[in-house]
Amino acid sequence: MPARGEDADQDRRERPEEVEEQNFLIRKRVLEYDDVMNEQRRVVYKYRREILEGRDISETARDEVEGVIERLVDEYTAGDLLEEWDLGELETQLRLIWPVGIDVATLAPETVDREKLKDALDDDAMSAYDEREQALGEELMRHLERSILLQVIDNRWREHLFDMDYLREESTSAASPRSTPSSPTKTRASTCSRS
Secondary structure (H helix, E strand, C coil): CCCHHHHHHHHHHHCHHHHHHHHHHHHHHHHHHHHHHHHHHHHHHHHHHHHHCCCCCHHHHHHHHHHHHHHHHHHHCCCCCHHHCCHHHHHHHHHCCCCCCCCHHHCCHHHCCHHHHHHHHHHHHHHHHHHHHHHHCHHHHHHHHHHHHHHHHHHHHHHHHHHHHHHHHHHHHHCCCCCCCHHHHHHHHHHHHHC
16 A cells, blocks of 8 residues: 555646646746735835935825824724723823823813814824924924834835735745635735835
8 A cells, every 4th residue: 555645746747737737826926926026116115215315205204193193093082982982091102202282181081072182183293393393403304204214114114025925925835726816915915015
């Protein structure tokens, strides 16, 4: 009686077309992966180059601050039940970003409208941003914005590359005549690059 491994070898010899098809699909997945990565690399490096060449990104920086405020307010005022809101922790998190001029922790949740709170915090943050820019000067502020944004981009890009390496391994190992991981690869790659 032949050993189990011998049966598998015999099956492979009997179906060389299937083995070749499997190898073809693996090569195809690798090429699709490389195409996706090259496009993402092109976009990220173009953006980095613009920043390094001195492009004014002050509006982008302000938009990012507003985005962070919106995410934090949504996170700490989630749900319709006011008892679930954590305004104290919201203020703690906001103070890690700027010296908040609004006493968020003492607001009564029943009197707080999320959108008005976001608007008030945005105004407060932009006021603090303007004060900081006046204190440091426009040139130094632009330099700080570029430096911080480059750090964020580089950190996210490294995380993205790690995720994509994992996805590539997953994609090539899953390639079979019946699987088509190229669409999930592109979808997930796109999701990873936007984060």
